[in-house]
Each structure stands twice: as C-alpha cells, then as structure tokens.
Amino acid sequence: MRLARRMRAEQSDSSLTLSQTSALATLERKGPLTPRELAAQERVQPPSMTRIAAALEVAGLVTRTGHPTDGRQVLLAASPAGAALLREDRRRRDAWLAQRLRELEPDEVAVLARAARILDRLAGS
Template sequence: MPDKEQERLATDLRAALSQLMRHLRVASSDGEFTPSQRAALSRIETDGPATIAALARAELVRPQSMRLTVGALEERGILVRSPHPTDGRQVVFSLTAEGRRLIDAVRQAKHNWLAVAIADRLTPEEQRTLAEATGLIRRLTQE
C-alpha cells in the first residue's frame, strides 16, 4: 500500500505529465484534431489500414461515432478508403500522403518544442536528472 509520500509523488507526477502533454499539443497542429481523431490516426499509423468496426472496437466507441470521426478525416484528405482485401462488403481506411505528412509535422513540432524547452530551461545537471527520470518513467510504464 502506498504511503503518503508515494501518493503525493503520484499526484505530482500525473499533474506534471498532464501539463507537459498540454504544452506538446499547443506546440503542434495536433490541437486541430479531436481526441477521437488523434486516437484513430494513431491506431491506423501503428496498426495499418482498418475498418470502421475494427477502429471502433479498438477505441471502445460505437461504430456510428467512429464513422463520424473517420468521415471528418477523410473529408480533409487525411484518410482514404479502399476495398477490403478479403471482404467486398467492407472498406478499409489508410493514411494518405497528406495524412502521413501531417503526422510527421505534428511529431516534429512536438519534438522541437521539447528539445528547445530542455535546452533553454534546464541546466546541464537538470538535464542529466531528467535523463535519469526518463528511464524511471519508462520502467513505470513497462508491462
């Protein structure tokens, strides 16, 4: 059972990580996507082309909701539909070249903001401490 100090550390860490994520979203065009759009894009980027049903199951939302999410991304030219390779009744959605470019740009903007913040706001000693903390955070998130 965690003691008071561990509880406080957990609260502080969660708050700091939430604030970091907000800064990263603001630093990039990621803010132009809804959370469900970001989730669908991430899933397709990681797992490859997917049907509406597969995306909905993976994200624990209703297919109707995912259809709206994917439809908005398709309208913007970020996703494209194509016939399902084995089931002619279905379609799969994949990233377009524009979608890939946008994801890469978002990722680069986040990286740039973070690298500049580290360089400008932290001393070399603090940067070493952050490197150690990064390793610890990785250990916390390993399953």
Template sequence: MAQAPRTQDTDRDTDAVVDVAAALRLSVTRLARQLRQQSDAGLTPTQLSALAAIERHGPLSPGALAEHERVAAPTVTRVTTYLAEQGLVDRMDDPDDRRAALLVVTRAGRDVLRRARTRKDAWLSARVARLDAEQVATLAAALDALEALTELDDEPPEAARR
C-alpha cells in the first residue's frame, strides 16, 4: 500500500514528538534514579521491584515474575533466592501443579515495601510542594498520559523506527 507523501507539517509534528520524548526520557530517568536512592531498603532496585511485583500480582510463579519484570529466568532465580534468604518472600506449592512453586511476600517483605514507599512518597511530596500551583496542576493533568505510556505494548509505531 502506497503511503501519502509527507508534508512539512507532519515532519514538524514528528520532530516535536521526538523532542518531547527525549526530554521526557531524560526527566523520568533522573527522577527514577533519585527515587531509587530514597528507598533505603537495603535491596537493589531489581530486588525491590521484584518484591513489589510479587506483592502486587502474587502469588506468582518464577516464570510469571520474569514476565512481569521483563528479566531472564536466571535473574529471577538469583533475586528470589536472596529475597527468600532475607525472609521477604516465601515459596509455596502451586495448587495447580505440585511440581511448581509460587512466590508470596511475607509480613517482613510487606514492611520493607511500606517503608520504602513511605520514604519515596515523602521525598517526592516535598519536591512537588516546592512547585507553584500551575506546575502542580500541569503534573496532575499529565498523570493520565504518563500512565497510558506505561500500558502501551512494546511494538514501536512506524515513526519511531526510522
């Protein structure tokens, strides 16, 4: 199927999208790095993310956790072994498959997550409180779009592949 010729406006629109995406990537990366530093949970970002995923979606099989976290099976094995050694997750028999195990967060694991979230929320709230009212309103208005970005599939649109 033949594509319609590109117009100058379309090119300008594409350039604007690329510029916004680049600025957003930089800001989100910096903010995520700063938030990770606030958790003080004694866990790596990968371990903390896995623990949160098990809490949010659990009980989970190691394979399902690998899918949620988009990591390889050996990474999940290493991470969950450490979390289990620390008493943050337990393994239980899968009622549908006695050969398999499911991962569940322990009370200690929930406490670690609660403390990490509380510290991160306090840090971010203090930063947001320093913004003016218009900036806070802009952030609030952008939340739906940011959430939508996290829910898009992994296939990039045609324009992003060029």
C-alpha cells in the first residue's frame, strides 16, 4: 500500500481527488458511459458519481453528450484534456517506477517478477 501511495504522489500537480482520477481513467478505458454505469464501475452510489462527474466536467476533463437512444440519459466521456492528463500521470509514474527498479539488485528483480506472476494469478481467480 505504501508503494501505491508513493506512486500517487508522482501524479501530475492536478487537484483531482483519487475518486475523480479513477472515474476519469475508467471513462478513458471503457469509453462513454452513463453516470449510473460509471457509478457501478467505480462502486459508488449514483449521487456521489454525479458530484464526481460534475467536478470533472467543470475542469474540462469530461464531456457530457446526449444518449443516442434514450433522450433521458447522458453519456460521459474523457475529453482530450482528460486523456492527456492521464497520459502525463502515467508517464510520470512509469518514469519514477522504472528508476526505482533500476536501483534493485538482480535477485530482487527476480523476486518481484515471481510476486507479480502470483498477484496476476490471484487477481484472475
């Protein structure tokens, strides 16, 4: 968990919360979603997602368009600015982690590789 916190610290200087960053990343990965679908993906209540999406939209990181088949609904999508922010965050985190990995001894790298395979297996079950 300390590693996850440290990697989040490498995030861009944006003022996004973890919930906002996660929702934005989900939209980038999954494509346009209704607020209810996004709330389900993020495992939050729809009213919470409404607040998260509104903040992202005000920041210009999310776009809101009408649903193509249901006029009562809207679709949220990562805007080009939102996608660019996520790319920069990933680039910074990847650079930080790559530097830390270069500092490890070969036997430590082997242990990490084995642990990664085990964690992947656990995540898949």
